Amino acid sequence: MAKEVIKTEKDDIKTPFKEFVRKFKKQKTALVAMVFILFLVILAFISYKIAPYGINEYDYNAIMQGPSAAHWFGTDEFGRDLFSRVICGTRISLSVGLFSVTIGAVCGTILGLLGGYYGGFLDSAIMRVCDVLFAFPGIILAIAIVAILGSGLGNVVIAVAVFSTPTFARLVRSATLSLKGSVFVQAAKSIGASDARILFQHILPGAIPNIIVQYTMSIGNSILTASSLSFLGMGAQPPTPEWGLLLSNGRNYMMSSVHITLFPGLAIFLTVLAFNLLGDGLRDALDPKLSE
Amino acid sequence: MLRYLVKRIIEVIPTLILVVTFVFFFVRLIPGDPAQMVAGPQATQEDIEVVREELGLNEPIPTQFVKYVTGLFKGDLGTSLRTKRPVTTEISNRYANTVRLTLLSLAWSSVVGIFLGVWSGRHRSKWQDYMGMTLAVSGISMPSFWIGFMLIIIFAVNLGWFPTTGADTFASLVLPAFTLGTSVAAVVARFTRSSLIEVLKEDYIRTARAKGIKEKVVVWKHAFRNSMISVVTVIGLQFGFLLGGSVVTESVFAFPGLGSLLIESVNYRDYPAIQSLILIFSLHFIVINLLVDILYAVLNPEIKLS
Numbered sequence: 001m002a003k004e005v006i007k008t009e010k011d012d013i014k015t016p017f018k019e020f021v022r023k024f025k026k027q028k029t030a031l032v033a034m035v036f037i038l039f040l041v042i043l044a045f046i047s048y049k050i051a052p053y054g055i056n057e058y059d060y061n062a063i064m065q066g067p068s069a070a071h072w073f074g075t076d077e078f079g080r081d082l083f084s085r086v087i088c089g090t091r092i093s094l095s096v097g098l099f100s101v102t103i104g105a106v107c108g109t110i111l112g113l114l115g116g117y118y119g120g121f122l123d124s125a126i127m128r129v130c131d132v133l134f135a136f137p138g139i140i141l142a143i144a145i146v147a148i149l150g151s152g153l154g155n156v157v158i159a160v161a162v163f164s165t166p167t168f169a170r171l172v173r174s175a176t177l178s179l180k181g182s183v184f185v186q187a188a189k190s191i192g193a194s195d196a197r198i199l200f201q202h203i204l205p206g207a208i209p210n211i212i213v214q215y216t217m218s219i220g221n222s223i224l225t226a227s228s229l230s231f232l233g234m235g236a237q238p239p240t241p242e243w244g245l246l247l248s249n250g251r252n253y254m255m256s257s258v259h260i261t262l263f264p265g266l267a268i269f270l271t272v273l274a275f276n277l278l279g280d281g282l283r284d285a286l287d288p289k290l291s292e
Numbered sequence: 293m294l295r296y297l298v299k300r301i302i303e304v305i306p307t308l309i310l311v312v313t314f315v316f317f318f319v320r321l322i323p324g325d326p327a328q329m330v331a332g333p334q335a336t337q338e339d340i341e342v343v344r345e346e347l348g349l350n351e352p353i354p355t356q357f358v359k360y361v362t363g364l365f366k367g368d369l370g371t372s373l374r375t376k377r378p379v380t381t382e383i384s385n386r387y388a389n390t391v392r393l394t395l396l397s398l399a400w401s402s403v404v405g406i407f408l409g410v411w412s413g414r415h416r417s418k419w420q421d422y423m424g425m426t427l428a429v430s431g432i433s434m435p436s437f438w439i440g441f442m443l444i445i446i447f448a449v450n451l452g453w454f455p456t457t458g459a460d461t462f463a464s465l466v467l468p469a470f471t472l473g474t475s476v477a478a479v480v481a482r483f484t485r486s487s488l489i490e491v492l493k494e495d496y497i498r499t500a501r502a503k504g505i506k507e508k509v510v511v512w513k514h515a516f517r518n519s520m521i522s523v524v525t526v527i528g529l530q531f532g533f534l535l536g537g538s539v540v541t542e543s544v545f546a547f548p549g550l551g552s553l554l555i556e557s558v559n560y561r562d563y564p565a566i567q568s569l570i571l572i573f574s575l576h577f578i579v580i581n582l583l584v585d586i587l588y589a590v591l592n593p594e595i596k597l598s
Contacts, residue, residue: 132310137536140554140573147558147566148321224435228540231437232555247438251544258445265438273433280429 020209023285030281033274040271044091053081055088055241064257074259076249082260085241086267092242093271096153097223100160104222105215107161108168109207113199115169116176127173130166138163139225146234153226153242156235160222171214175207209286216282220275227268243268296589304582311578315571316360319347319563330373330561346371347563369571370564374557379568382553389459390542390549393468394534401473402480402527409484409523414511416489424481431478436537440471440544457546472541476530483526487519494518521591528584532577 024030048055053071059079067074073082111130115123133141145159179185180203188198227244229235236242238249243264250260327344328335335343344350347370348359363369369379412424447467448456458464491497492515500510539551546552550569557565 128306128310131307132314135307135311135578136570136574137532137577139536139539140570143539143554143558144318144566144570147563148318220433224433227435228437231435232540232543234558244435244437247435247441251441254441254445255449261438261441261445265435265441268435268438269430269433272435273430276429276433 020285024281027281027285029277030285033277033281036270036274037278040090040094040274043087044094047087047090051081051084051088053084055085056080056239057084064253064260066257066259073263074257076246076260077253082246082263085246086243086263089241089243089246089264089267090271092153092236092240093223093227093268096157096160096226097219097275100157100222100226101164101215101218103157103161104164104218105168105211108165109172109204109211111165112169112172112174112207113176113203116173117180117195117199117203123173126169130169133163133166136163139228142225142229143232143234146229151234151237153230153236153240156226156229159229160225163225164218164222167218168211168214171210172207175210176203179203179206213279213283213286216275216279220272220279223268223272223275293589297586300582300585300589304578307578308575311574312361312364312571313357315567315574316357318567318570320349320353322563330563343373346373364571369568372557372562372565374560374562374565379565382565383550383568383572386549386553389547390535390538390551393459393465393472393542393547393549394531394538396465396469397473397476397534398527398531400469401477401530404473405477405480405527406484406520406523408477408481410488410511410516412481413485413488413492413519414507421485425485428478428481428485431474431481434474436471436475436540437544439474440467440541443467443471444545459548468541468545468547471544472534472537475537476527476534479530480523480527484519484523487522488515491515491519521588524591525584525588528580528587531580535573535576 053059057080059075059081062071062075062079064077065071065075065079071081071083073086075081076085111126115126136144141163142156142159145162146155149155149158176199185198185202188202193202226235227242227247230242230244231248233248236245238245246264247261247268250257250264253260325340327340327347327349330347331340331343341350348356351359367380369383371377372379372382375382408424408428412421412428415421444456444467447453453463454467455461455464456467488511492511494515497510497515500514501507505514535551538549539554541547542549542551543555550572554566554569554573556562557569
């Protein structure tokens with residue numbers, strides 16, 4: 001944020017950040033979603049400590065039981081407590097979502113900045129690669145990458161990162177293009193600021209709002225994709241308590257034990273919903289057009 | 293117009309070339325020796341050589357590439373390692389099913405999505421809007437395989453209205469199409485709403501209202517048609533995502549389409565089939581994007597003028 005040089009009327013100065021906070025506070029659903037996400041993050045850290053049962057604690061006397069006081073979400077075919085497994089799955093899904101999108105966002109941002117700023121061959125090369133990546137429907141690209149690298153959660157992270165990269169690259173590129181010609185960038189150039197300084201100090205901050213919105217939205221989406229891949233048998237492997245995998249496991253017992261598919265699905269749904277609602281709220285709060 | 297058409301078609305060519313190249317190198321990107329990977333851990337050196345021959349990996353890369361591309365033009369996609377039949381046969385057996393499924397999904401989700409979007413948009417910030425948009429954001433947040441399972445449990449297992457698997461009858465298409473279309477309907481609804489809200493801010497809408505035209509006519513006749521220009525684009529783009537989504541949905545319903553074929557092929561490490569399917573999905577996606585762009589130009593009078 002710009003340093004406040006003028007000391008008078010300090011409270012009346014509308015910095016973009018203050019404006020954002022003011023608007024964001026009005027987004028009640030987004031606030032609730034943010035609190036829920038914070039709760040999930042805390043849960044991800046402490047789930048293994050607070051889980052009533054171990055995630056691989058077999059109990060052959062309590063196989064495929066429905067929800068009860070002892071087992072809130074019921075048990076699976078080995079008598080494992082589903083509630084413990086679902087809350088421990090929070091850590092997996094959140095980290096897969098955060099890691100993959102962070103990698104994608106960082107790579108995409110750098111590519112977008114470079115392409116947009118330098119233009120020419122570099123730009124067309126980057127954009128062509130993005131075109132190719134965009135030419136595959138999202139999950140198909142992820143499946144292709146997993147088919148090359150082999151199944152496993154680590155490879156799912158790479159796959160999701162690869163397909164979220166071009167979105168960020170395009171977003172940041174167009175922001176860079178429009179900021180490149182702005183007066184403050186010209187001024188920085190004329191006093192001899194280095195390219196790196198111009199890119200990261202002057203242009204990048206202008207693209208940050210868009211990146212944040214895209215980042216939040218992408219996390220929800222990448223959690224969905226990652227759990228789909230696990231569901232298809234290409235991501236997490238048993239006995240990992242990954243939500244998509246738990247669900248896929250439940251398909252064999254669909255007729256008799258609905259709870260095995262119900263609860264992990266609910267967990268994915270609520271988590272993704274929270275990120276989408278937060279993304280919507282951030283977008284509305286950052287959108288200058290919506291300031292009526 | 294014609295000029296624009298030709299320009300757009302020419303622009304697609306480099307992407308096509310790059311996609312084909314990417315897909316060609318796909319099998320060659322597998323870490324280690326792909327032939328050994330395909331032949332399995334127990335394979336003898338001889339078996340591996342046979343597989344190498346089969347995959348055409350024993351020749352220099354440029355020769356392989358030329359062969360691959362000429363094969364593509366002849367409609368030869370190689371032989372499936374799993375069924376030992378031409379991949380083209382495998383694909384054509386299932387192609388129609390996936391097309392039927394995606395088209396049906398697209399049809400219902402566009403109609404429902406547009407109605408929901410208009411309904412929310414014209415009642416902006418009222419309960420109808422909140423309800424519509426809550427539905428929509430839930431639709432994009434639910435994992436499709438979960439929707440599929442819940443539908444199977446409710447409508448197939450408990451009520452017995454629809455079969456759980458297969459693609460023989462229209463009834464067997466209903467649940468998969470519903471599953472596949474949910475997120476698309478949600479995306480279309482969100483987009484229609486924001487597009488309609490933008491259009492409703494225009495001066496000519498205020499004029500129409502000032503003239504005393506009924507709100508229904510203003511929304512459907514004056515605003516709706518203009519807001520549809522961009523909605524059509526979104527619907528078209530969603531078609532590509534339906535192709536991708538079909539992989540998960542088909543797997544839930546054991547639906548004999550291209551998506552489930554892709555999963556079976558990945559599980560069997562049937563690389564010629566995987567390669568061809570990825571190429572086919574991507575070609576469809578590219579062609580659909582192209583058609584959407586052209587449709588947009590046809591619909592949007594501003595592009596014609598320039």
